[in-house]
Amino acid sequence: MLILTRKRGEGIAIGNDIRISILEIHGKSIRLGIQAPKHIPVHREEIYIKVQEQNRIAASESMKADYSSLALSLQQHGKKQ
Amino acid sequence: MSDTTVLEQKIVKTLVFGDIPYSEQEIILFPEGIIGFEDKSKFIIYNKEGYEPFQWLICITDASIFLPIIDPYLVMPDYQVASNNGELQSIGLDSAKTGKVYSIVTVGREVHQVTTNLRGPIIINENRNLGKQIILSESEYSLKQPMLAGSQN
Numbered sequence: 518m519l520i521l522t523r524k525r526g527e528g529i530a531i532g533n534d535i536r537i538s539i540l541e542i543h544g545k546s547i548r549l550g551i552q553a554p555k556h557i558p559v560h561r562e563e564i565y566i567k568v569q570e571q572n573r574i575a576a577s578e579s580m581k582a583d584y585s586s587l588a589l590s591l592q593q594h595g596k597k598q
Numbered sequence: 599m600s601d602t603t604v605l606e607q608k609i610v611k612t613l614v615f616g617d618i619p620y621s622e623q624e625i626i627l628f629p630e631g632i633i634g635f636e637d638k639s640k641f642i643i644y645n646k647e648g649y650e651p652f653q654w655l656i657c658i659t660d661a662s663i664f665l666p667i668i669d670p671y672l673v674m675p676d677y678q679v680a681s682n683n684g685e686l687q688s689i690g691l692d693s694a695k696t697g698k699v700y701s702i703v704t705v706g707r708e709v710h711q712v713t714t715n716l717r718g719p720i721i722i723n724e725n726r727n728l729g730k731q732i733i734l735s736e737s738e739y740s741l742k743q744p745m746l747a748g749s750q751n
């Protein structure tokens with residue numbers, strides 16, 4: 518991991534197309550501005566990890582399911598509505 | 599000797615449903631894969647009669663990526679999918695409104711354990727057979743929305 522120390526108002530360049538700006542520092546929070554090409558997704562790290570993990574769990578659970586029984590239950594539930 | 603050309607039926611071998619045949623026209627390309635599986639780019643959507651509302655997103659090069667999906671509007675009729683500016687360009691869409699939206703389902707042993715990921719929907723450009731998973735960053739939607747209202751998770 519590359520470690521840099523920046524002050525408010527300073528920035529970081531990643532490749533030709535990505536820029537990170539340190540906009541504000543308030544106590545423990547830092548407000549960052551991120552410029553990146555549209556095809557590059559930018560997310561708070563924790564949400565990216567959560568979606569990744571949920572995909573993995575979904576894939577792993579998908580092999581064990583009794584889809585016929587679950588589908589029937591959902592269809593019956595739908596009819597009750 | 600007859601000059602017949604035998605076209606090999608394309609098949610993806612799955613653990614759950616055995617051999618699933620598909621055609622070239624059904625293949626959906628995910629240029630960026632799906633989140634956590636960025637190297638998996640070729641998928642089909644499989645439907646099995648009688649198993650509604652389930653459908654499955656299956657990677658044809660790796661059938662262990664076998665994901666149940668549903669139409670999220672069945673779970674939440676007023677679900678709002680707002681993509682970040684330009685993030686669907688890689689699949690030829692200006693916005694999620696012109697795409698087909700699916701949610702990945704996490705199944706469980708019982709129906710009240712079944713949840714859908716409303717935070718990370720799959721968007722498909724059906725005209726061009728392109729797909730992408732996006733994250734609805736600014737939303738409060740759950741990654742584990744119970745399929746049945748009133749279910750605890």
